[in-house]
Amino acid sequence: MSSPRTTPGTTxxxxxxxxxxxxxxxxxxxxxxxxxxxxxxxxxxxxxxAALSVLAATTLFATGxxxxxxxxxxxxxxxxGRTSQDGTTVSGSGAITAPCSGGATLVVQRSRWYGWEDMxxxxxxxxxxxxxxxxxxxxxxxxFRVYINSQHADGSYEFHESNHINANCG
Numbered sequence: 001m002s003s004p005r006t007t008p009g010t011t012x013x014x015x016x017x018x019x020x021x022x023x024x025x026x027x028x029x030x031x032x033x034x035x036x037x038x039x040x041x042x043x044x045x046x047x048x049x050a051a052l053s054v055l056a057a058t059t060l061f062a063t064g065x066x067x068x069x070x071x072x073x074x075x076x077x078x079x080x081g082r083t084s085q086d087g088t089t090v091s092g093s094g095a096i097t098a099p100c101s102g103g104a105t106l107v108v109q110r111s112r113w114y115g116w117e118d119m120x121x122x123x124x125x126x127x128x129x130x131x132x133x134x135x136x137x138x139x140x141x142x143x144f145r146v147y148i149n150s151q152h153a154d155g156s157y158e159f160h161e162s163n164h165i166n167a168n169c170g
Contacts, residue, residue, distance in 0.1 A: 078104060078150045080160040081129075085144070085167045088137040090119075092146025092162050095129035104150035108134040111143035111164075119144075136169035143167075 077100030081093035094106045103125040109116040120134040132146060146162040 091133040094148035102152035106132040
């Protein structure tokens with residue numbers, strides 16, 4: 001049995017014998033909902049909600065914590081001083097400032113072909129300034145920097161990097 005011929009863009013007509021086609025009949029195809037119908041708006045809202053939840057989860061995963069009031073308000077709780085060289089000693093400083101509290105890590109790093117290498121590390125807590133030094137004798141010529149990484153009592157994190165210096169340590 002052959003199907004009725006149609007021209008592109010038209011639908012075939014129903015068979016003339018309804019009893020013969022009852023075993024193979026399928027429901028008439030429905031048209032896709034138009035953008036103005038509630039069903040489409042519901043799906044669009046679900047897609048938007050899913051996208052926002054993925055974005056929020058990615059932010060929480062990447063930072064480890066949701067933004068806190070201190071970070072949202074632009075409050076700076078730590079500061080970094082200038083990196084300097086005196087003979088073969090490279091030094092720098094960092095501080096936790098009021099009204100914040102918590103702990104911080106100061107690190108002296110030197111530049112290598114594969115990235116930054118930690119040369120000295122010092123942890124401290126409380127609201128005060130801390131100085132860190134590194135004796136670079138007989139290590140050659142390198143770029144140095146100091147950075148501070150802190151976690152405050154409210155759970156927020158902060159990172160600051162000092163200036164870079166080129167030091168000849170012999």
